[in-house]
Amino acid sequence: MITMDDIIREGNPTLREVAKEVPMPPTDEEKKLGEEMLEFLKNSQDPVKAEELHLRGGVGLAAPQLNISKRLIAVHVPSNDPEDETPILSTVMFNPKILSHSVQDACLGEGEGCLSVDREVPGYVVRHARVTVSYYDEAGVKHKRRLKNYEAIVVQHEIDHLNGVMFYDHINEENPFALKEGVLVIE
Numbered sequence: 001m002i003t004m005d006d007i008i009r010e011g012n013p014t015l016r017e018v019a020k021e022v023p024m025p026p027t028d029e030e031k032k033l034g035e036e037m038l039e040f041l042k043n044s045q046d047p048v049k050a051e052e053l054h055l056r057g058g059v060g061l062a063a064p065q066l067n068i069s070k071r072l073i074a075v076h077v078p079s080n081d082p083e084d085e086t087p088i089l090s091t092v093m094f095n096p097k098i099l100s101h102s103v104q105d106a107c108l109g110e111g112e113g114c115l116s117v118d119r120e121v122p123g124y125v126v127r128h129a130r131v132t133v134s135y136y137d138e139a140g141v142k143h144k145r146r147l148k149n150y151e152a153i154v155v156q157h158e159i160d161h162l163n164g165v166m167f168y169d170h171i172n173e174e175n176p177f178a179l180k181e182g183v184l185v186i187e
């Protein structure tokens with residue numbers, strides 16, 4: 001089972017590498033890794049398990065954060081409605097790729113954090129407001145999916161990890177809260 005001890009922190013060179021494509025179909029070991037990454041996210045969002053296992057809440061995780069330089073991410077984005085058990089997006093993505101994106105940009109009003117960054121880095125992380133991504137599932141079947149709002153931000157954050165990009169690389173150094181006109185602020 002994955003815990004915080006398995007997650008590498010900024011300064012580890014793996015976080016700055018471009019991760020390698022996973023040959024399709026994934027091996028049993030790669031499939032198991034994906035399942036464990038998704039389980040980590042679900043555990044991290046369960047108050048009892050998160051406390052018991054000392055987990056930071058996470059909605060996404062990329063294999064390089066486990067010191068595994070492979071193009072594999074897991075995302076588990078719960079519904080905004082606390083009554084609704086069905087997550088907005090819960091899946092493992094092998095070789096995810098942004099096929100196209102909106103002209104409009106977006107950012108989270110609260111900024112971003114990262115399980116591999118043990119510090120606050122204030123500022124707007126400007127990303128694409130909407131993206132169309134392709135990815136392979138654990139059976140090696142190719143999918144194409146349009147994403148918007150928070151889930152689009154999460155997937156872009158995770159794909160950045162596959163390319164050695166950290167969220168604060170996107171923050172304007174001169175004015176961390178500078179925003180161009182038309183950028184959608186997601187609260």
Ligand SMILES: O=C(O)C[C@@H](Cc1ccccc1)[C@H](O)SCc1ccccc1
Nearest residue numbers: 057058059060112113114115116154157
């Ligand atoms: O480090 C990671 O990749 C996991 C991040 C992903 C993420 C951060 C900010 C914005 C979008 C995605 C963690 O989920 S950060 C902790 C967190 C937990 C719940 C909600 C938002 C952020």
Ligand code: NI
Nearest residue numbers: 113114115116
């Ligand atoms: Ni991160």
